[in-house]
Amino acid sequence: MPESFTARTGRKFPGILFSGVVFALSFAQSSLAKDELSIVGWPFVSLSNDRPSFDFGNDPVIGRQLCPPLTRLNLSKKISEGIVIRRVAEEVRGNNKGVLWRLEVRNGIFWWSGKALTSKDIADFLTAILPDFFAESYRGIFQIPDFQISATDPQLVTIDWQETPPFGPFVINGIPLFRPVDSGPAGLKYECVGNYKPESLDPLVLVPSGSYKLTKKLPKLRFPAETSKVSADVSVTFSNPPGAELTNAKSCTGVWPSPFFSVIAWNLSSGRASDIGLRKLMTGLIPRKEIVASGVLPYSDIVSVPIPRSHPGFERSATDMPFDATKVSAALDHLGFRRKTANSTRLDSSGNPIRLTLMSSKEIEGLAEKLILDSFSSVGLEVDFVEAKAKPAGTVDGSFLSLQTDYPKLDFLMLLHPKSPPTAGFWKVNDEAFAKLLEQYTISLTSEKPDFGHLARIHSYLAENQVFSVLAHHRACIKTSNVLRVKTASIASGEPDWFRDLLF
């Protein structure tokens, strides 16, 4: 490529957080013609021997078949709803004497061992799990009053709060129901109430639990390693590193809004990125469209905050900050960061070059790094990429990170609240008003009808202040073989039971 001539005078997923439960009490006409299905590409959920993780009940493919939760957030309906629990009621006692939560248990639910689920089982479960859950979820942010759990009736569990808690009864959304056993299937030390139980963990194979009399036969579910030559009935592809599936991105019809985002978390405390004006300009320099179009991140969507477009909390008025070198250059000039020559690095008021250090990641090394470097250098900003962990987080201006959100809740409380524990790579926002926004949304999520306006306000704050800049939302492409009839629209909209619909 020739240069213009110029006269010279001298660039695990440890657990998948999804909402929704697969719990079949009745069955539609099955479209299946096979006894076994193979599912390739779904992130393997680590099944700990001792207990499932708190988010296991949100995994629509594995978690919900095995261990459905008591209640869930249904994003399609924008409400919290009962799954194992049929109905949740909250009774407020007068004179500030606290509240009583009433959880009505469904009939006809069985443990993997075949024993019927009782209200006492649920009371024991909540008694054991809730203290740990509150400690992990709200550490140092909300005060948790004392509570008492009782099974007052074969179909009723009550949680009695002497003082009104800061959250509502749907705080239990997504927590998978389980109980300890000495010897569970596949060596697990617990059992759940799902339609499926594990036959083996490595490779992962799920079989019908046999606890339910079903009108249709459920297939065995196999999760072979991707390197095996099994032709998959359900094939899931997330955005991959360069080189993979470059041409297939355009042909995907079953696009699912996954919880994964690539972001640059900015160092808000020190360095260049602590200047909000410069930070906002830098986010405008991220060539998101070019990165996605290059095929580096297939199936990805360009959003400027870690909220999928389909989510009710997505604020459509938030600007995307498209890459415009001319505007950014002018803005940098205005901020006083000037270049001595047309191609030199910009200098600050002290005459120091504007040089940023960014910690890289596997997802963006290679082509994406080059695209970003080119964008920054085109306006006179130098960027040095360092390998992940090569430098202490506090010494870099930003880190490229893969952010796994707890979709569909998208509760950023523990990630961003100034009182939450440090999270590797994410700097806290020391802004009281923003902290309040986070708290309000978290609390709203625990009511029957969450107010997603809170999330929209969080969205606006994030877009305005660029606490972290989102490169892309990594959606997943879900393809099914001819033996399955799937409504691609239901996958695309993120219906909570889309996987169950494949099976039943």
Added chain:
Amino acid sequence: MIVLKTDAEIDAMRAAGALSAEILDKVEDLIKPGITTLDIDVFVHEYTIRNGGIPAPLNYRGFPKSVCTSINEVVCHGIPSSKVKLKEGDIINVDVTSIIDGYFGDTSRMYFVGSNILPVARKLTEVARSCLFRGIKQVKPGARVGDIGHAIQSYAEKQGFSVVREFVGHGIGRTFHEDPQIAHYGQPGKGTKLVEGMVFTIEPMVNQGHWKTKVLKDGWTAITIDGGLSAQWEHTLAIKSTGEVVILTESAKEISTRPVV
């Protein structure tokens, strides 16, 4: 600033050069009437990435695609497009630059579209290639950039053509465009002295008519000012510590058809 490379660095640059050359070998099978220049871009982009490289043009100073495709009167920096289809009789330059392990390898070739090529187009293309190798022949430690330019210019003009002056060859290494600039016209004995460790491109653009060009509104595509045809060939070459001159972007297929100069 001229960045001199060690022999080890020059050897490290071979991978990028080889990939770029390989891509141009493969492109030849693509070229036929009816395909679009975007088809070429998609092929080059995917082939580069699948083989461990990064396409350097993409987003470079805002260039929107992974390769330059310059047809007929387009001198250089043509932007691939779904709206531009190759026609019988066209001549097209495809300019590929790959990055491997941080090193750049820049090369371009001319292709004929179909078999019904105008005699002047055929001659222009062959002369441009000859110009490239006449320029390469001048490269040795102690020679001057002007020697290269003079060799190219004098031959091109003797054949009745002209040499573009507004775009030049360039140093290359860990960045796309470095010093020195290699003009394809000039006087012998003038200009920057060539020394061991230099790595640069020679990429003469030879015009059917006037040497002047203009850049279109897209900010990139350069065309001949008089609508005449233009042809270009390019290689990246290096001068090793021993004084040996190596071409880093020549495939075996190309070597076999090298013009005698």
